Amino acid sequence: MLELTPILQPDEMLKTLTLLKGCKRIVMFGHRGPDGDALGSNLGWAEYLRHLGKQVTIVMPDMEPDFIKWLPNIQYVKHYCNDDEKPVIRKAIATADLLCFLDFSQLKRVEDSTLIDILQKSKAKRIIIDHHLDPDIHNADLVISRPKASSTCELVFRLIYQLGGYDKLSRSGACNLYCGMMTDTGSFAYNSNDPEIYLIISLLLKKGIDKEKIYRNVFYSFSQNRLKFWGFLLNERVTFKQGGKAAIIAYSGEDMAKYKFKRGDGEGFVNEPLKVRGCRLSISLREDTVQQNVIHVSLRSVDDIPCNIIAKEYFNGGGHLNASGGELKCSLQEAVRIAETAIEKYGDVL
Ligand SMILES: [Mn+2]
Known part of the structure; x- marks a missing residue:
């Protein structure tokens, strides 16, 4: 027992x-x-x-x-x-x-x-x-x-x-x-x-x-706006890297305003790219809706890919092995470049 x-x-x-x-x-x-x-x-x-x-x-x-x-x-x-x-x-x-x-x-x-x-x-x-x-x-x-x-x-x-x-x-x-x-x-x-x-x-x-x-x-408590926002993100804001082994999600305050984004509407989206066979690391970059040049970062991975170490090294953050977060003080474009660098650096372990 x-x-x-x-x-x-x-x-x-x-x-x-x-x-x-x-x-x-x-x-x-x-x-x-x-x-x-x-x-x-x-x-x-x-x-x-x-x-x-x-x-x-x-x-x-x-x-x-x-x-x-x-x-x-x-x-x-x-x-x-x-x-x-x-x-x-x-x-x-x-x-x-x-x-x-x-x-x-x-x-x-x-x-x-x-x-x-x-x-x-x-x-x-x-x-x-x-x-x-x-x-x-x-x-x-x-x-x-x-x-x-x-x-x-x-x-x-x-x-x-x-x-x-x-x-x-x-x-x-x-x-x-x-x-x-x-x-x-x-x-x-x-x-x-x-x-x-x-x-x-x-x-x-x-x-x-x-x-x-x-x-x-x-x-199962999405608003209609949130569901459509996820559709938009899937179509327009997810980029796969390293032959599909990693993904970057990047969305702006403007994107969010268009879909009447409410707190929590992006919650969980970072997991979506991992549904693709072979995708092992997902990095989400979200502009703050109030502060300029503040990017909220969320990371998810599978197996032993260390999100927490990547978060610490590149995104002023930390967390768990497969789920971490961080924050950048820069533009969304700059944040995308940082995420690209991180993915390249960890390309061998992906
Ligand atoms: Mn907890």
């Missing part, structure tokens, strides 16, 4: 229990551009902490995309980008005795200098729970970093389970955790070969979640 391997070593368990015991007011954070995993893990962990009698505030630097707006209890999430919510958030941080950073390895990922400043000044203890590489270990009292895990939601489930909180986990909490595991693995298409993941899923299903509905909510 398959059993869930404990996530915490005995010394980590002791540390976790001590930190949780010693706090009353907790503020939790997800990264900028929150995705299913960032929100799901925060909402799931918050539910557990509330069961322990803690006062919890969840803060996201900016708004979530439409395809995860339906998550249970998302209405309680605060957004630092909203001026009228800033005072509440600042007060919560000022009085907090514990800060939790989930799906979030580095403080700088908040990307707001005032917020970073407030966080750095806070005397509260800190916990990082994450599956990205290179966690900011010097800035935390406890780091639960598992880069091989499918998602932070998986880590949060394992934590709750080991801490004895599974019985009290609600259907809403289970739904949040399932959603993050599903979105971070492309619905269990990648990064999900660990058999224990399916044990976790069965434990979540026992809570009464409807995984088919969760799937439809996330993946």
Whole structure:
């Protein structure tokens, strides 16, 4: 019979229990551009902490995309980008005795200098729970970093389970955790070969979640504009390189305006070129809709092609082996040239 391997070593368990015991007011954070995993893990962990009698505030630097707006209890999430919510958030941080950073390895990922400043000044203890590489270990009292895990939601489930909180986990909490595991693995298409993941899923299903509905909510929720935008990108904005082994996607603010682009409309498109037989690396370059000369970069690969190393070397970024991101401060044309150089340099391993 398959059993869930404990996530915490005995010394980590002791540390976790001590930190949780010693706090009353907790503020939790997800990264900028929150995705299913960032929100799901925060909402799931918050539910557990509330069961322990803690006062919890969840803060996201900016708004979530439409395809995860339906998550249970998302209405309680605060957004630092909203001026009228800033005072509440600042007060919560000022009085907090514990800060939790989930799906979030580095403080700088908040990307707001005032917020970073407030966080750095806070005397509260800190916990990082994450599956990205290179966690900011010097800035935390406890780091639960598992880069091989499918998602932070998986880590949060394992934590709750080991801490004895599974019985009290609600259907809403289970739904949040399932959603993050599903979105971070492309619905269990990648990064999900660990058999224990399916044990976790069965434990979540026992809570009464409807995984088919969760799937439809996330993946079958395109607007007509978004579907047509994807058609446009496929036709006009994908270029294959190295005999089809790599692809570059590049689209401008003008392209987006034409299709009434909304946040999240480009999400997942970077995977499309990998559907072509033989294509092993895909690089997406998207102009920022507000700032000039800012290009958002997204990379996906298969097998052992190291997206994270390419992202670090060429795109001021990083991430996982097969899924990474970065950012360039240049024109879209210049970004395309950089992507071409990167693909050429890695041509031998493609
Ligand atoms: Mn994640």
